[in-house]
Amino acid sequence: MASVVNSFSLAGIDAYTVKIETDTIYGKPSINIVGLGDTTVKESKERLEAAIKNAKYELPKMKIVINLSPSDIKKSGSHFDLGMAIGILIRSKQITVNEIEKIGFIGELSLNADLRACSGILPMVIAAKNSGINNIVVAKENMEEASLVKDVNIFAFETLQEVIEFIERVNPYKPVISGKANQKIKRTNLLDFEDVKGQEGIIEFILVAAAGGHNMLMTGTPGCGKSMIAKRIPTILPGMNEQEALEVTKIYSVSGLLKSKGNLITERPFRAPHHNASMNSIIGGGNNAMPGEISLAHNGVLFLDEIAEFNKQALDSLRQPLEDGNVTISRVKYTNTYPSNFMLIAAMNPCPCGYRGTSRCRCTDYEVLRYREKISGPILDRIDIQKYVQPVNFIDISNSKSSSTSKELREKVENARKIQQKRFEKIENINRNAQMTTSHIKEFCSLDKESIEFLKKAFDRFNFSARSYHKFLKLSRTFADMDNSKDIKKTHVAKALMCRDLDKEQSKMIAMI
Known part of the structure; x- marks a missing residue:
């Protein structure tokens, strides 16, 4: 037998x-x-x-x-x-x-x-x-x-x-004692927002992105601090709960990244692939359909620096994961589905030379449009916040006065997340505003007559898409949460509309051409 x-x-x-x-x-x-x-x-x-x-x-x-x-x-x-x-x-x-x-x-x-x-x-x-x-x-x-x-x-x-x-019960089991038992993997993070000088304006939108889990694109000249800010975003995100930590640890375990560690990951992942990364390395793939960068960034941050330099096919493949929060990798022998519920943070230059708006730039409007067309409209539509990061002047750089620390900013983010968790406590698989579906938007993002009229004027002027309408409502809800306001007010809608600098400038350039 x-x-x-x-x-x-x-x-x-x-x-x-x-x-x-x-x-x-x-x-x-x-x-x-x-x-x-x-x-x-x-x-x-x-x-x-x-x-x-x-x-x-x-x-x-x-x-x-x-x-x-x-x-x-x-x-x-x-x-x-x-x-x-x-x-x-x-x-x-x-x-x-x-x-x-x-x-x-x-x-x-x-x-x-x-x-x-x-x-x-x-x-x-x-x-x-x-x-x-x-x-x-x-x-x-x-x-x-x-x-x-x-x-x-x-x-x-x-x-x-x-x-x-x-x-065979020949010898009784002797427990293996390890000094590393019950440890948790924590990134030794020396980054803090107090190092960021002269960017108080953009930090307000960073807070909203972190509080609601919204995707964000930062555009600015080289050296203005885009990458510096992005690398510090994980320091203001709330810690993961046990279920989220297990999900992330499982992904890293399957990928073979825990072989020498064997501990629970409690810090939110931060992944920053180079712009020459292939589509398979970002989405996942290989013979065994293994997780890619978007899955390794699950419950954390995926940072795409110089996003316009990424392969266009690789960027377009982000559409479905950004919407659904998971990705299915199909191969001849394997078909695996991996979670990919990440917060996308991207950075890019405003033009091919990188110095648009300064005397050093010689790029025409047509060249700028060609450069930005490397990022397709559907991808931009899925990025809730698109802001310009202004260069920092000498006075701000030399100022020894500290900015807000990551700890202070994190407390604000955690307060807004607590409001959202209470709001969605009876809804499965949703714990922040960016994850709301159309039915949830109808329930939690109602506007008064004045706000609706204000939003209508913006749509008529800039030709926003239907998806953008829902994005603005989600952002308005997050701005209201940051103010600890039960209702969405006109000021919150106005701030949400201020989140799309790139759309507005592009509309003006197209009209001029």
Whole structure:
């Protein structure tokens, strides 16, 4: 009768239980692995043969068939090694294990029968818990990451022999003590908004963007402080709750970025890919449909510096993730859906030379329009706030007086977020104004007659789109929250209209041409 051992496989950032079925039949001695495993899985047979021998056990001199069930789903990874080795030894009656169905095995085996760490441990342990498997055997290096899941017993070992002695109850388990247990990954952040001089005007809109989770584009001459401001935005964002932290940690675990850390990420991610990044690296892809930058920025900030220099196809591929908060990566063998609910912060120069509005600029209006057309209208329409960042004069730079600190600004953002969380507490998957749908806008963003008339005049003058109308209402709601106002007033609508500098200037240039 075939032995059955529990292991797990990844599907996007989630995992599912895999039953490793092992049987021996008469025939030429060999190991045959079926169940739609990729090359990494197929290569396990060489590792298994050497590891079992070096652990002082024997490989059955029969044909060994290993099936990874369910057999109709493609599987990848070397973490099945441990489960397959245990299955072979149980089937050949070299070891006896009681209640094997209550144990899950995750780990790669070396040729010397050492247990090695693997990526994706966190989602696998979560899947084990959901399946009722509360005892998980992992490599020692994966212990901390696996221990992030509560109410699951984690047993960490260094060798195959140690695992066998434990499950056979030859030796009692000795808990691995680590000085890094229960640590949390925090970015050592020396950035603070008090370093930003002479930009008090733009900081008001930065606060609104952070408070409502709105996307933002900053346009200005080189050296005016666009990148400096963007890098400090994470310092004023509220901390992540436990669910958000687990989501981010799962993404980084699947991507293999937690292999040497194994701790919960609590600081919001900040990703800043270079403008020569490919579409696959930004959206996600590769043979295994892995997460891209937009997923690694989930619940955090994606900063695109010099956005006009990015590949146009890569930028246009951001449309759907910006709207839906997730992205589906489809390949021949894999189709994975990853969360991508990020705050987009972009920066660009006002013209090809970068010095528009100064005596150094020789760019014509036509050249400026051509330059800005590198960013398509649909992408600009999805960026709520588009502001010019003015150059800083010498007096502001040399002024030793400190600006508002990140701590002070963060308190304002947190107060506005608390209002939004209370507003959306009965609505699933929404916790800030930027996530509101059309039905939520109707419910929470009603305007009085004076504000409606004021907004209508702006639309008639600048030809804003229907999507822009909803963006203005969301922004007005955030400005009202910042003022702790229950109702949206005309002043809030006026401030929301001030958020679209680029649209207004572009309309004027087109009229002049």
